[in-house]
Amino acid sequence: MSGDAEQTPVLRDYEATSLLARTAITALWAGRQRLTGQPVALQCLRPDLAAAPGVPERLGVAARRLANLDHPRVIPIYDVVAEKGAACLVLELVGGVTLRSLMADGALPSATAMAAADDLLAALQAAHAQGVIHGDVRPENVMVTPDGGVRLGGFAVAEAVTAVGRPATADAYADPARPAGQPPDAAADLWAAAVLIHELLAGRPPENGRVAAGVPPAIAAVLHDALAADLSRRQGSPAQLRIALLGAVTAALGPSWRMRSTLGERAAGLLGQTPAAAPTGAAPPPASAFAAATATTTAPGPLPGFRVPPPPGRPPVAAPAAAAAPGPATGTPPAASPPPPPAPAPPAARPDPPAPEPSRPPPSPDRHRRRRIIAVTAFLLLAAAVGATIGGLVAGGVIGGGSDNTGPLRIGNDVRLAASPTQGGCNTNFHFSATGTVHGVGSLVYRFERSDGTASPDTSVQISSDEGSFDFTQDLRIQGSQATQETMTFRIVSPTERTAQATVHYTCG
Missing domain, CATH: 2.60.40.3880 (Immunoglobulin-like)
Incomplete structure (x- = not known):
């Protein structure tokens, strides 16, 4: 694999079919496992990073650390591939759109923005509880499904590239309190999450840590602390930030604020679907009170310690590759499978009306x-x-x-x-x-x-x-x-x- 990040990777066991999104250091592709035809996503490092000494090995080490991170808001890693100048993570293919795509027209209504924020922080809460740092929290790494679910991907990449002196984040999502060249830490994840939440509410990142005037005051007060230059003023964990924001949004919007979220409707509109027709993306839930972790099956390819993609006979976890519709900042899929045009969205200044949501996949239990x-x-x-x-x-x-x-x-x-x-x-x-x-x-x-x-x-x-x-x-x-x-x-x-x-x-x- 050579050239820019959009050149299709050529891999032995996996085929990349269409570009879904990209960041400064990776490109995300829809693809399939060649032997079984199982849909997967391939998150591949930029060619120059993949060729850097030690990066493919560190990517594998970082990914193995995530093998036991099983959470309904986290996109699981199935495999790591390093061959022919490519270094890719093999992920579950999520049938949805990036959060960046949903923000293409600016800020989201407060209820919708905070529903996404709460799910994002739930994913970080689960990861940090296992000592896993993300390191590159940004809208391009967050997927939203037509049932309103939010999934965080992009784990392991930042750790792999910063270990060899390449910063994963050098923009508004980079914590100014973290010294240049230092590996990402929990505080850096929280800073990036706060910036992303601000962008959801205001349509842009904060300027010099200042919260925009249009953010509801109760929520703005929480974000003001989360974006403080002084680390001692910030919330100490995703759970603390999440609880503070839940209290603030309830005070600002009322206890039934979640009912006004239209994440699912917006994602379905970008995919040319209706929420009622959105794929569930999961097998029926078990009848037992507390289900076991997601079952694994036998399939060739994945490294020891990784979960493998479900077999082709099981309901797919994602829509077809052409279904994902990235926004302007996430790259352009091949012309052979153009995304449908975005559905009209209500003005950002007006809250979403109450709207029922379809059944979403039941979350895997986690402790x-x-x-x-x-x-x-x-x-x-x-x-x-x-x-x-x-x-x-x-x-x-x-x-x-x-x-x-x-x-x-x-x-x-x-x-x-x-x-x-x-x-x-x-x-x-x-x-x-x-x-x-x-x-x-x-x-x-x-x-x-x-x-x-x-x-x-x-x-x-x-x-x-x-x-x-x-x-x-x-x-x-x-x-x-x-x-x-x-x-x-x-x-x-x-x-x-x-x-x-x-x-x-x-x-x-």
Whole structure:
């Protein structure tokens, strides 16, 4: 492979068919596995980077570190290919458009922008919980599907190129607090995410860290801290930034703000589809309360430790290669498969009207733990009796500071569970927040339980002497035409059992 980044890579086991997007260091191609015909995406380094000594090897090392990162908002890596002057990651082919394409006409309405922001931060939260840094967070690496799902790709690339002295990011998404030539870190990911969120809301990156006047004040206050030059003023993790933004957007737009998001409609319009006709991209969810990780199958090619593409007989995870429609900044697909023209979008200054969303693929359960930021396995089940799919997003939690206390851990009597919203229509995501006080030192074990008896796995977090409160969160997404109510129970299992409940009501159709 030689020439510019748009020259089609020639690989032994994979065929690249059309260009989907590009960044300063990679080109993203739709393709297929030659032996099975399975659709895949190929993210290939620029030829000069692929030829740099040590880069292909470092790309493989970085990609292997991601083999266990299984999250519904993260595009998985199947394989790494380094041959004939090419260095490519083999990814799941997502049937959607880049976030850059959705922003081609400027800012998105606040509800739509914040729905994308929350999913992006959920992906970074899961990655950072496993010690994985992205290093090149930008709209070209974020895909949006016609069902409104947001998927983050582009992992491993930044680590591979910065390890040999090539900066992956040298524009508005580059953290000014990070010394030149240093590898990306968690703070750099958060800076880039904050810049991207600002661009979603304002139509452009911030100027010198200043938030644009058109951003809702409550959200602007959070972004002001996230974009501070002083690292001590920024949120310390994706979970902290996510929780702060969720509070801000609820204050600015009301508790039912997610219902006004039109991510799916906009992506479907660019693909020439309607949301109702959008491919689900996944096999039917299992009937068990908590599903196992995405199943693997036997196929030639992938390196040990990587998941492999699902077999051709399984419903495809992506639309045909020509379905992706990158915006002006993401490159131009070959003339043989031009993208459909974008659908008209409402003015950026006006919020999206409420609109039902189609069923999205159920998320794969994931479990991550950090000392102060905790993520628990999400709910994932098929409610066949009522004909609705009920799923959850990755939960999170924060332990707040308190007075110094070195005695045995004690749980206060003020454990509470709040739901937002308490009532919702079609395709609502309900957010549950469990709060309370703690005293002393020890292990706190908790779980979330649904009214049908299913529950998340017990999650344990170590409480230190300077931590006096907690805030654990769980999202529950309900879809389908029906009317139902769901009672969520937050249960502290040890050291002392405490429970709190909250009920939500769902009506659609």
